[in-house]
Amino acid sequence: MPxxxxxxxxxxxxxxxxxxETTSVSRTAPAAQVERARMLxxxxxxxxxxxxxxxxxxxxxxxxxxxxxxxQVGARTALSDLPRAGRPRxxxxxxxxxxxxxxxxxxxxxxxxxxxxTTARLAQHVRQHGVAAGHPxxxxxxxxxxxxxxxxxxxxPHKIEYYLERRDxxxxxxxxxxxxxxxxxxxxxxxxxxxxxxxxxxxxxxxxKPGIQGIQNRAPDLPPVPDQHPTVQRDHEYVRxxxxxxxxxxxxxxxxxxxxxxxxxxxxxxxxxxHQVEAAYPPPCKIRLILDNHSxxxxxxxxxxxATVPNRFEFTFTPTHGSWLNLVEVFFSKLARxxxxxxxxxxxxxxxxxxVQHLEALNREPVVFRWKYGLDExxx
Numbered sequence: 001m002p003x004x005x006x007x008x009x010x011x012x013x014x015x016x017x018x019x020x021e022t023t024s025v026s027r028t029a030p031a032a033q034v035e036r037a038r039m040l041x042x043x044x045x046x047x048x049x050x051x052x053x054x055x056x057x058x059x060x061x062x063x064x065x066x067x068x069x070x071x072q073v074g075a076r077t078a079l080s081d082l083p084r085a086g087r088p089r090x091x092x093x094x095x096x097x098x099x100x101x102x103x104x105x106x107x108x109x110x111x112x113x114x115x116x117x118t119t120a121r122l123a124q125h126v127r128q129h130g131v132a133a134g135h136p137x138x139x140x141x142x143x144x145x146x147x148x149x150x151x152x153x154x155x156x157p158h159k160i161e162y163y164l165e166r167r168d169x170x171x172x173x174x175x176x177x178x179x180x181x182x183x184x185x186x187x188x189x190x191x192x193x194x195x196x197x198x199x200x201x202x203x204x205x206x207x208x209k210p211g212i213q214g215i216q217n218r219a220p221d222l223p224p225v226p227d228q229h230p231t232v233q234r235d236h237e238y239v240r241x242x243x244x245x246x247x248x249x250x251x252x253x254x255x256x257x258x259x260x261x262x263x264x265x266x267x268x269x270x271x272x273x274x275h276q277v278e279a280a281y282p283p284p285c286k287i288r289l290i291l292d293n294h295s296x297x298x299x300x301x302x303x304x305x306x307a308t309v310p311n312r313f314e315f316t317f318t319p320t321h322g323s324w325l326n327l328v329e330v331f332f333s334k335l336a337r338x339x340x341x342x343x344x345x346x347x348x349x350x351x352x353x354x355x356v357q358h359l360e361a362l363n364r365e366p367v368v369f370r371w372k373y374g375l376d377e378x379x380x
Contacts, residue, residue: 095135119143168320182371206249214241255366267301
């Protein structure tokens, strides 16, 4: 009498069979899933558990468990391990909450010299104080378990992310003042384009770009060579020649750049730049400046100079931490990408000459910077 299989047959629909066949020959699927797919295909085709174990060089228990799982929960689900209950938690939730609360404190607040926690330091503190705090399960806590507890609550106390606190209570008012000036520029540009008469007013966006480093190569740069190295080759060593500051204002009506390159950016350098601007716009032209709250802009020396030229300048200050409202920052960003990034010069004088040369080239074909954000809400 032929052998009769007691275990019920495994029926596969077309979609399930295609998935099993694809998995059974896959080179990227986990090896356990490949093996289980082959087991289930063979069993569905009528092979016995013993024969499948022999063909796949495994044991009958493994084949039997896979087939039983497929008969119970389906062939697709049987390809993967079923969720397991796992062993009970050794550390109760109250103790875990205490650990996460510690992670929210600075080590300095608990008597340590460090500014930030490491998992090793936090685990050491927990072991030393956990039992006294009423959590005996933490007596042997390791750094790996600390990492898991913190990760479960998305905590990373060893990291610092910076944010910017708004410290200017008049931020909205000052921003509105700056946007009002930009709106005036937009209206005047429209008047000029239409041939209408407009008041003679110059509007400049001004700021300083300090810390432009004068760096000299110790060895010459090597140019790119086809089929050898595609980029400029530069020696790692260099010589520092101090820094320069760029004092720069952009005429928002015609795009002209008025700039000076100085070793520093104190009140005297700012006053020298104001002299340059005054010469560029003879009376009765009104000069409006958008600038930040640098001390040189409101110093005693600067105000003494402004007193000698009454009604010539009008300052509009950006709010604290509102440098993004100043259009000249867009120009500085472009300048850093096109000229200053990676620049090398044998002396501060050469660096200054090259910066001035670049600005003169820009003034031959000036670009008018326009502000768009928030202007639709401004009415004159």
